[in-house]
Amino acid sequence: MKFCSQCGHSVSQHIPQGDSRLRYVCDHCQVIHYQNPNIVAGCVATWGTQVLLCRRAIEPRKGYWTLPAGFMENGETVEQAAQRETREEACAEVVNLSIYTLIDVPHINQVHIFYRAQMLNPHYAAGEESLDVRLFDEADIPWSELAFRTVSRTLECFFADRPNQVYPVRSEAVAPLAGLAKPQQ
Numbered sequence: 001m002k003f004c005s006q007c008g009h010s011v012s013q014h015i016p017q018g019d020s021r022l023r024y025v026c027d028h029c030q031v032i033h034y035q036n037p038n039i040v041a042g043c044v045a046t047w048g049t050q051v052l053l054c055r056r057a058i059e060p061r062k063g064y065w066t067l068p069a070g071f072m073e074n075g076e077t078v079e080q081a082a083q084r085e086t087r088e089e090a091c092a093e094v095v096n097l098s099i100y101t102l103i104d105v106p107h108i109n110q111v112h113i114f115y116r117a118q119m120l121n122p123h124y125a126a127g128e129e130s131l132d133v134r135l136f137d138e139a140d141i142p143w144s145e146l147a148f149r150t151v152s153r154t155l156e157c158f159f160a161d162r163p164n165q166v167y168p169v170r171s172e173a174v175a176p177l178a179g180l181a182k183p184q185q
């Protein structure tokens, strides 16, 4: 950050009184510009036994497959964000959303939250941010071509839980390099 979004003057980094972190503080109006993690919301959308995946048309990870997901917007709930992203990326309507995985990605300041959801009907298509959208059987999931570890982790959990039809909520964290850290639930 270089300039204050309130007044347009320059900002510099200080630790404000009573705080413990460096923050961008306006040199003119003194506003403190806090920066916090972004929430990414998405769905494991199913039709029968099949799972809906989107092939990304945009960077990062263009050409790789993902669960429909994206950044939450102001003024919506996480569940609404997951539904909206599924509509935008896969042109699919989902119902009966149940929260499923909450995966912290602290090294990029994100939290990824996936819901299990049922497609309302078998209609889907590639939205603007997708090259292709398809329903996959478990045996056909393109594991080596998945875009993000939060996606592969969510799908691993889903297919591990599905035989029992019990889907405990998973709270995990993804580490920068050495695979997955699994804190206590």
Ligand code: ZN
Pocket (backbone or CB within 6 Å): 004, 005, 006, 007, 008, 009, 026, 027, 028, 029, 030, 031
């Ligand atoms: Zn300012």
